[in-house]
Amino acid sequence: MFSRVVVLGVALLFSPWASAQVFKCKGANGETVYSQDPCSAGAAPMKLRSNRASTESAGEAANRAAVYQTTELADAGIAERNCLSSEQNRIYGPVNARGQDASRQIASLNRQLAGARNNLAGATYASGLRAQIASLQQTQAADRHSADSQMAEARRRCGDARSERERATREKYSAGGK
Structure with a gap:
C-alpha cells in the first residue's frame, strides 16, 4: 500500500496534471503521502518545478532555428x-x-x-x-x-x-x- 501511494504521488508530481495543486502529507504510519486534497486545514500546496520552460524564449527559438538550418x-x-x-x-x-x-x-x-x-x-x-x-x-x-x-x-x-x-x-x- 505504501509503495502504491508513493508511486501515485511521484506520478502526480511529474504527470501532465502537475499544473493541479498537490499537497504533501504525513500518513497514519508516518509515511509521506501526496494528495490533490489538503491534508489539514492549514495545508499549503507544494510548489512544483518544471525542468522545462512552458514557453520558448527568443534566444532559444533562434538557437533551434540555427541548429535546424545548419543541419x-x-x-x-x-x-x-x-x-x-x-x-x-x-x-x-x-x-x-x-x-x-x-x-x-x-x-x-x-x-x-x-x-x-x-x-x-x-x-x-x-x-x-x-x-x-x-x-x-x-x-x-x-x-x-x-x-x-x-x-x-x-x-x-x-x-x-x-x-x-x-x-x-x-x-x-x-x-x-x-
Whole structure:
C-alpha cells in the first residue's frame, strides 16, 4: 500500500496534471503521502518545478532555428556527395569495364607482337597488330574523354541542386522566411 501511494504521488508530481495543486502529507504510519486534497486545514500546496520552460524564449527559438538550418545545409552537402558518387558509378563503371577489356585485348596483341617473325610476312603481321593496338587505345581515350565530359556535367547538376537547396534553406530561416 505504501509503495502504491508513493508511486501515485511521484506520478502526480511529474504527470501532465502537475499544473493541479498537490499537497504533501504525513500518513497514519508516518509515511509521506501526496494528495490533490489538503491534508489539514492549514495545508499549503507544494510548489512544483518544471525542468522545462512552458514557453520558448527568443534566444532559444533562434538557437533551434540555427541548429535546424545548419543541419539542413549539411544535408545539402551530403546529398551533393551522394549525387556525385552515384553519377561517378553510373558514368565510370561501364567505362572502366570496357577499359579493362581493351587492356586485356592490348596485352594479348602485345604477346602476339612479341612472337612475330622477323621477315616480310612477320612485319606485315606486326603492322596489323600495332594498328589494332592503336585503335583500341584511341577507343579507350575517346571513351574516357566522353566520360570526363559527362562527369563534368554531372558535377554541375549536383552542384546546382546543392546551391538551390542551400538557397531555399537560407530563405526558409531568414527573417522574412519565418
